[in-house]
Amino acid sequence: MSQTTNPIFGARRDQAFPTLAEADIDHMRRFGEASFYAAGEHIVTAGAVAPGLIVVLSGRVDITQDGGLGRRETIVTHGPGSFVGELAQLSARPSLVNAQAAEPVEAFVIPSQRLRDLMVQEANLGERIMRALILRRVGLLESATSGPVIIGPVDNSDVLRLQGFLARSGQPHRVLDSDSDPCAKTLVERFDVDPHHLPIVLCPNGRLLLNPGEKDLARCIGLLRPIDADKLYDVAIVGAGPAGLAAAVYAASEGLSTIVLDCRAFGGQAGASSRIENYLGFPTGISGMALMARAYNQAQKFGVEMVIPDEAKLLSAATDGARYTLDVGDGETVRTRTVVIASGARYRRLDVANLAQFEGTCVHYWASPIEARLCQSQEVALVGAGNSAGQAAVYLASHVRKVTLLARGGSLDASMSRYLVERIRAQPNIEVLTGTEVEALDGDEGSLATVRWRNRASGAETTRPIRHLFLFIGADPNTDWLANCNVALDAKGFVRTGSDLGSGHGAMETSRSGVFAIGDVRAGSVKRVAAAVGEGAQVVAALHAYLAQDGSQAVTPERIGRM
Template sequence: MAPSVSPTIAARRDQMFPILSDADIERMRRFGEARSYAAGEHIVTAGTISPGVILILSGKVDITQAGGLGRPEPIVTHGAGNFIGELAQLSNRPSLVNAEAVEPVEAIVIPSQRLRDLMVQEANLGERVMRALILRRVGLLESGASGPVVIGPPGNGDVLRLQGFLRRSGLPHRALDSDTDPCAKTLIERFHVDPHHLPIVLCPNGKLMHNPGENELARCVGLLRPIDADKVYDVAIVGAGPAGLAAAVYAASEGLSTIVLDCRAFGGQAGASARIENYLGFPTGITGMALMARAYNQAQKFGVEMVIPDEAKLLDDDGDGARYRLAIGDGESVRSRAVVIASGARYRRLDIANLAQFEGTSVHYWASPIEARLCQSQEVALVGAGNSAGQAAVYLASQVRKVTLLARRDSLDATMSRYLVERIKAQPNIEVLTQTEVVALEGHDGNLQRLRWRNRITGEETERAIHHLFLFIGADPNTDWLANCNVALDAKGFVRTGPDTTPGHGLMETSRGGVFAIGDVRCGSTKRVAAAVGEGAQVVAALHAYLARNGGAAAVNE
């Protein structure tokens, strides 16, 4: 491994780069085709689609990572019994590494679809291959030398936006300071970039982008691809949070052709949790992002098609073999026999006139290592009293000098799990101010300089020099896109489901037959990760029943 890879990853080298036995190789042969490569031939090039996972029978192959800057950095040399690939090959995305034959190579190429067949049909062998693919992606994420390069001022709102999107998408990347990094300055000069046009992004395929949107960047790096307008899916799932990903895993594993859309990134609000400790099966806790990344990879293992980031705009009727058509961005649409609404919720914002001025640079709705680096050794303020606020406060307390937690209620006990309340009390650098609300933000050029809050009982106001504010004040249902879709909503905008909405409909079916709602977006749901996952699993039985009644996919016996 390259020196930049963490010791933890280096310690798992045997799992990352297993040497398969002759018996394993024979079991893999039927999933691929034989190929030969000459010495010096480029088998895989970063930024282009790889032919699949490549099992080496003889010869040697150098694997290098390249982030668009300087000379490629060596990762490993594969020999007989090794295989080339990482998570990108599971879903037929562009490669993040280069592979060059050092000497003549005989190999078996297993394309993405057949790789997924291998995972299912050869469970034990597939488990070893899957573990290696995941660990290799982790190694690339930690080294930061592969993937796109973001160049701009480190505190710039658009730089943070792009970094946040790439991180939440599980894509390795590097961020370079345009003011101090010599490589960044060289690129700016080479491409004649005006400083006012920063940030820029250099994609692995060599394309340079000027301050792209998330959708545009996703298309450049291969995360987002054109949709087949002629294909009819069994189910289209809107939302890739815990509920949507659970529904996708269970639906695809039971034979339903499944497509998932999300307007931001996978994970939903659960991905923002610094540590989840009350989720069944994880006694030592797990970060929300790690939990959601596992679900995302699991869904792809079963062949779920991911369309992220892309936004559902309208749900309409369709014909010719499909019941529904979902209109999305760039004039595209998804056709399906059934739809699951799992669009979750969007973050609530403070009712302060100049809030938008500081969002993205000084006001944050996510507490990740990116934000923590911005606040290193500073005092920060955090507004909220739920579990997500508690998890963020504890995480930030380990990274900053002080966290001031502001809550409108008179206690945290009514809205926060007891273990988090106790942990907050035990942190010497967390100050909890109850019955308190933010009343003013002061600063300029998008940078917060002072924060003022008020005690709701006494009216006393306090002003403090704080440059970063974190907001975890709940969320509203993300249902604006359903306004003209004939799906019944309650007074607060949550999707109504069940027989009270339409006689004969099941618990999760909406007022439109074949359209279901699960997770936080559903009226009456329990707003917890475990509950959302449970509803995602439960809705698949209802999908099977509906499709069986309406001439779709056959029901699967439990």
């Protein structure tokens, strides 16, 4: 059994650390290989890829995490019938924790590929294991004592950038304030870092990064791995929002080799929603991040290869057996038979001259716990009148003194769901100003001091001492990368598909055969999470039909039934 003193797991400890019955272990043996570890042997080291899921038959294994300055904290001790691992083992990513044999251990190890086979072939057992892996990751996220360590001023724009990337990527991490935390000051002195070069990031593998980009950080912690230039995929999906992840889950679960690329993090704009309450099957609501994290884990369960963050730059016809190639960052290439464009949309920026001066520190396009902490008990302004704006306003109202919601239109009812309008009206600290637009931002050295807005009807202007501004004013299609790819776009930059191109094109097929578009990036699509998920599922039937017609894939009776 597993023993833990970590209070994070609480009432769900038995689900996070189940003890397997003999019958369960017998079912799992065929997926693994026997292994033995001597007392004191380091089985897994944080920052290195673990051999797989380790099922303990005899002996004890201590699981620890680094507590800083050489300290190690015990999370749990696994005994017979327990298994060592968390979500990192599902996709052979570097471990977030250490595992050491406390005494001689007899076990068997299930490699990542075989672990995914187990999930599919042993459904009931796989469900229990998957739940445990997810809960263990949640525990690590909540404890915030494992993973990379970001060191710098907590309100620094680059600290916030790196912290936001790791949070959106579902990666445990710590932030140490270099201005006040003794441990942070010790590390800065130890590595002889000039304060002007902060932030620094200390990765679990021991590497020190100096104010890295998201891609450099992702490579250091093992999130981003080199692309196999020799592999030919059935489908390459550009974009890991609701549409892209849905397409990935359905494609991979039906046997198509699938790769997903996204230049930011999984989840897209849906991941920014503090709570989605009109998505089918979640009567109490669910945060966009939680919903998208489930989809991301589900895709990995079926063996989808995730390349995040990495940017698709050019779509070209191939001449070496593949139908298409995708040029991505750092000179890498993806070879694929089909392409699904699910690159979604990018946040629309306010037309104010000095906006860039405050972005990243005081102007936000995301309302998460990170931003809520920054503006705790303050007055904030929020621009927007759609559902995302409404969700953000309600969420922020529980953390700040006052939210002033600014909307260009005459009413919220035309663009926001009724339940959100009613909830906003019920919040005593949300003031709604319709027919209003931001005129100017003022502040010094990237620190916002005031926001001025104007009533469009009366011309009256108001200036308020506001240090944080949230923008939810819609989005433009993320299709700049398609400029030289011969994919037809409409006047607003959305991808044209189906009947919009004339006869002979499938509902989601673009102007290039074998290239499809789904979700927010597709012209005429319904901009809702559920609609994006539906299109992600629907496009897989079109992929099967195209591959069968192209002769790249055998048409089995099972696949015909899905078309």
